Amino acid sequence: MSEHPSNEEWLFDYQLLSKLVIGIGEVSDITGLPTRKIRYWEDKGIIQSKKDCEGGTRKYSYLDIKKIILIQELLADGYTLDAAAKKVENRIKNINQTMLGLSKYLDQQD
Amino acid sequence: MSEHPSNEEWLFDYQLLSKLVIGIGEVSDITGLPTRKIRYWEDKGIIQSKKDCEGGTRKYSYLDIKKIILIQELLADGYTLDAAAKKVENRIKNINQTMLGLSKYLDQQD
DNA sequence: ACTTTTATTGTAGATAAGTTACAATATAGG
């Protein structure tokens, strides 16, 4: 009973969460964007994937997908790609702050 | 400011989180297990992956990985595979309860 | 000692998924 971390801690494993990187096909399935478009946005610098090497496969994290979904919404609202990208950056910074704060909070629990 | 969900809500997007399924190669990188061993555990029924079709590629969720890591620890402790699997099942049920409860709690916030 | 069970690994030959790099198309403003 005391040998394990609490259920909450076990559930919100940030270290693990940040390692969860998925392929471009899954991103396409989740977001509804064709892979071609995802690569195009990346070529334009709107989003960034992780690649271990040239010619290797692109990997996307949870926050990358969040970002893509947010950009989609802004585009539907009438923003240009560049404008949407700029707007999203601010929100991402905000999220990172929250994530950091929450992480610290959880660390001092138990 | 009020057009967005709160940072917490944005961060803990369970619906999205549950869609984040990664390939066997990533699972191998994260857990340190060779892919061959992961498939073997699956053949034995210790773990289960999602496959859209026969011959399709295996996909693993966040909780699947958690499970694998937990089994690893139990094996290191001296458990047999079957015993470890059984022990882990209980913990998983517990986690699912927590996840459900937390999900409901977050729904009634804001 | 040897036979079984348990756990793991090797690999060939296949398919699935993803890459780059070319170009083509569409559409809205100026």
Added chain:
DNA sequence: CCTATATTGTAACTTATCTACAATAAAAGT
């Protein structure tokens, strides 16, 4: 009609993963 912005198509190639065979290793029974 021209230009910038956004998107799409595809061929040829590489990387990732699949199945299905079998082999090995170590511990547990008898």
